[in-house]
Amino acid sequence: xxxxxxxxxxxxxxxxxxxxxxxxxxxxxxxxxxxxxxxxxxxxxxxxxxxxxxxxxxxxxxxxxxxxxxxxxxxxxxxxxxxxxxxxxxxxxxxxxxxxxxxxxxxxxxxxxxxxxxxxxxxxxxxxxxxxxxxxxxxxxxxxxxxxxxxxxxxxxxxxxxxxxxxxxxxxxxxxxxxxxxxxxxxxxxxxxxxxxxxxxxxxxxxxxxxxxxxxxxxxxxxxxxxxxxxxxxxxxxxxxxxxxxxxxxxxxxxxxxxxxxxxxxxxxxxxxxxxxxxxxxxxxxxxxxxxxxxxxxxxxxxxxxxxxxxxxxxxxxxxxxxxxxxxxxxxxxxxxxxxxxxxxxxxxxxxxxxxxxxxxxxxxxxxxxxxxxxxxxxxxxxxxxxxxxxxxxxxxxxxxxxxxxxxxxxxxxxxxxxxxxxxxxxxxxxxxxxxx
Amino acid sequence: xxxxxxxxxxxxxxxxxxxxxxxxxxxxxxxxxxxxxxxxxxxxxxxxxxxxxxxxxxxxxxxxxxxxxxxxxxxxxxxxxxxxxxxxxxxxxxxxxxxxxxxxxxxxxxxxxxxxxxxxxxxxxxxxxxxxxxxxxxxxxxxxxxxxxxxxxxxxxxxxxxxxxxxxxxxxxxxxxxxxxxxxxxxxxxxxxxxxxxxxxxxxxxxxxxxxxxxxxxxxxxxxxxxxxxxxxxxxxxxxxxxxxxxxxxxxxxxxxxxxxxxxxxxxxxxxxxxxxxxxxxxxxxxxxxxxxxxxx
Numbered sequence: 001x002x003x004x005x006x007x008x009x010x011x012x013x014x015x016x017x018x019x020x021x022x023x024x025x026x027x028x029x030x031x032x033x034x035x036x037x038x039x040x041x042x043x044x045x046x047x048x049x050x051x052x053x054x055x056x057x058x059x060x061x062x063x064x065x066x067x068x069x070x071x072x073x074x075x076x077x078x079x080x081x082x083x084x085x086x087x088x089x090x091x092x093x094x095x096x097x098x099x100x101x102x103x104x105x106x107x108x109x110x111x112x113x114x115x116x117x118x119x120x121x122x123x124x125x126x127x128x129x130x131x132x133x134x135x136x137x138x139x140x141x142x143x144x145x146x147x148x149x150x151x152x153x154x155x156x157x158x159x160x161x162x163x164x165x166x167x168x169x170x171x172x173x174x175x176x177x178x179x180x181x182x183x184x185x186x187x188x189x190x191x192x193x194x195x196x197x198x199x200x201x202x203x204x205x206x207x208x209x210x211x212x213x214x215x216x217x218x219x220x221x222x223x224x225x226x227x228x229x230x231x232x233x234x235x236x237x238x239x240x241x242x243x244x245x246x247x248x249x250x251x252x253x254x255x256x257x258x259x260x261x262x263x264x265x266x267x268x269x270x271x272x273x274x275x276x277x278x279x280x281x282x283x284x285x286x287x288x289x290x291x292x293x294x295x296x297x298x299x300x301x302x303x304x305x306x307x308x309x310x311x312x313x314x315x316x317x318x319x320x321x322x323x324x325x326x327x328x329x330x331x332x333x334x335x336x337x338x339x340x341x342x343x344x345x346x347x348x349x350x351x352x353x354x355x356x357x358x359x360x361x362x363x364x365x366x367x368x369x370x371x372x373x374x375x376x377x378x379x380x381x382x383x384x385x386x387x388x389x390x391x392x393x394x395x396x397x398x399x400x401x402x403x404x405x406x407x408x409x410x411x412x413x414x415x416x417x418x419x420x421x422x423x424x425x426x427x428x429x430x431x432x433x434x435x436x437x
Numbered sequence: 438x439x440x441x442x443x444x445x446x447x448x449x450x451x452x453x454x455x456x457x458x459x460x461x462x463x464x465x466x467x468x469x470x471x472x473x474x475x476x477x478x479x480x481x482x483x484x485x486x487x488x489x490x491x492x493x494x495x496x497x498x499x500x501x502x503x504x505x506x507x508x509x510x511x512x513x514x515x516x517x518x519x520x521x522x523x524x525x526x527x528x529x530x531x532x533x534x535x536x537x538x539x540x541x542x543x544x545x546x547x548x549x550x551x552x553x554x555x556x557x558x559x560x561x562x563x564x565x566x567x568x569x570x571x572x573x574x575x576x577x578x579x580x581x582x583x584x585x586x587x588x589x590x591x592x593x594x595x596x597x598x599x600x601x602x603x604x605x606x607x608x609x610x611x612x613x614x615x616x617x618x619x620x621x622x623x624x625x626x627x628x629x630x631x632x633x634x635x636x637x638x639x640x641x642x643x644x645x646x647x648x649x650x651x652x653x654x655x656x657x658x659x660x661x662x663x664x665x666x667x668x669x670x671x672x673x674x675x676x677x678x679x680x681x682x683x684x685x686x687x688x689x690x691x692x693x694x695x696x697x698x699x700x701x702x703x704x705x706x707x708x709x710x711x712x713x714x715x716x717x718x719x720x721x722x723x724x725x726x727x728x729x730x731x732x733x734x
Contacts, residue, residue, distance in 0.1 A: 006531065010531055211520075214519065215517060215518030217518070218514040219512065219518065222486075222487060222507070222510070223535040224535055435448075
């Protein structure tokens with residue numbers, strides 16, 4: 001056990017001192033912040049205006065409708081231009097697009113709707129298309145209302161928006177619904193586990209391959225048991241992962257605080273802050289709603305489960321990555337063995353999207369029990385308050401499988417580290433597990 | 438010191454060792470010889486407890502090989518390797534600690550050995566920045582840093598220039614003087630003749646021959662003598678000896694003679710009559726024994 005400590009220490013220290021680790025650890029939160037803040041920040045700047053010239057021969061649109069911040073409508077007077085001259089004029093300019101609203105003989109709004117055309121040199125951006133469609137639908141609807149003898153003003157006045165307040169009555173408690181926040185937490189937590197398994201699992205594998213190619217393995221196993229060497233590497237790199245994770249969370253919070261305090265114009269802050277959280281379509285009071293509803297999320301449970309699945313998943317996959325590393329001489333040879341590990345991980349990510357929508361569906365429940373997918377899938381479910389028995393069952397299965405995978409990996413590892421040359425097949429790996437020492 | 442009895446080891450269908458027996462005297466340099474694939478490395482790995490034998494037992498000082506022996510064994514593997522990104526000092530400290538040395542003790546020994554190999558000013562150098570020869574020295578230090586009772590050297594001289602080979606040879610002899618038992622595995626026979634007292638030659642997983650080096654050589658004597666005399670020499674009457682003429686080196690007449698068994702006295706007598714200048718029995722080199730016996734096997 002003393003040796004295990006020494007190995008963990010070496011694996012941790014040699015990696016933590018690497019410039020690449022320090023740079024990645026410090027830079028990643030800054031980059032992430034940039035990815036999150038930059039669009040929001042840029043949105044506050046006067047952006048590239050997209051000028052759309054409209055020839056509205058039906059006098060359908062309101063010429064005082066100038067579009068939005070992004071899109072600027074400019075109208076041509078149908079008295080001065082016909083379609084051909086207007087199109088020729090627009091083509092000579094650098095307008096984003098040209099819209100032609102034709103005239104209808106009988107004033108049939110549906111005919112107009114079907115025959116509106118947009119001209120653009122290149123592809124039309126999806127947001128512009130949506131905005132144009134919505135605007136035009138509104139005007140056509142107005143025409144139809146007029147035709148039916150309804151004053152559009154009345155319609156506008158009576159328009160109502162309903163925000164449902166959903167109360168979760170499960171287990172005798174009444175809590176505010178926080179589906180969106182739960183989905184966010186579940187997804188971020190599961191994705192973090194996914195990311196760390198991949199990044200650090202690959203590091204374990206690479207470490208083992210390096211020890212093989214540097215031919216130090218034989219010397220090492222003459223001093224310590226292969227199992228200690230393998231576990232030392234997995235745990236040492238695991239400590240590194242935890243450190244990096246803690247630094248990222250810390251730095252992330254720090255950057256977030258500084259950025260909101262310094263760079264965001266206070267007059268914009270309420271609206272923009274919501275955008276920061278990546279939910280830009282919410283109305284202003286949503287931030288408060290979310291805050292209030294967060295109280296319904298079982299944070300302690302989420303945090304403890306996260307730590308458990310983070311490490312459980314890491315150890316389970318880490319041991320298998322170590323076994324793969326031991327079986328090959330070159331990283332390029334590892335591809336075929338990686339496949340059985342990448343498939344469940346990627347499958348988990350896909351299932352999570354369903355699980356977030358329906359956390360108690362049978363797919364989600366089953367996948368949160370199967371050990372190779374449970375770290376991610378169960379983590380996505382936990383914010384939705386999973387029944388305790390399910391959580392405990394899933395955790396127990398994971399623990400048992402973890403020991404199983406370490407046992408299996410150790411058997412492959414023990415043989416693999418001394419094998420050089422030919423790339424083994426799955427069949428050979430199986431045979432190795434049956435070798436006596 | 439070491440007693441190995443009936444060691445068998447099989448990988449799948451390949452029998453690496455087929456009931457190997459050998460014994461190694463305490464404080465000796467023991468030559469473990471054999472062609473590639475003979476099973477030397479498998480035996481060494483069994484001693485190092487990297488592998489366990491399928492059958493048979495290894496006793497060290499009368500006790501079955503166990504985990505507590507690990508810290509008393511030093512190993513220089515044939516495949517040399519160190520962590521390239523680690524500094525020499527760190528690397529040796531790590532390996533010494535894994536062999537159970539305390540940090541302070543390990544540091545003292547590292548300082549001592551680096552000085553012996555004139556590497557003191559390189560303590561902060563990374564292994565990857567060293568020349569191959571220097572890295573080999575570091576590797577040698579790593580195998581002896583914990584003052585092992587049993588030192589296993591697998592092809593210790595590969596990668597060393599003649600000067601350093603001599604240096605390492607002296608270190609090996611010094612360690613033997615200090616009481617270490619040394620297993621020397623190689624297929625370079627000339628160094629075996631210089632260093633080893635006892636040898637064993639294994640081939641295809643079993644023992645071909647072994648024992649004290651001089652006895653092994655005696656067994657392989659061909660019975661030929663090389664002589665040079667002042668005058669012409671004749672085969673004594675009635676003898677059916679084989680004779681070849683050789684080029685004289687010392688100005689006389691040179692012969693290669695194979696007398697009948699137990700006729701050495703008669704041979705000498707007849708030679709003395711012809712004015713003997715040089716008389717030498719042809720003793721096969723270990724290399725010849727090696728080639729001959731593995732070919733026959």
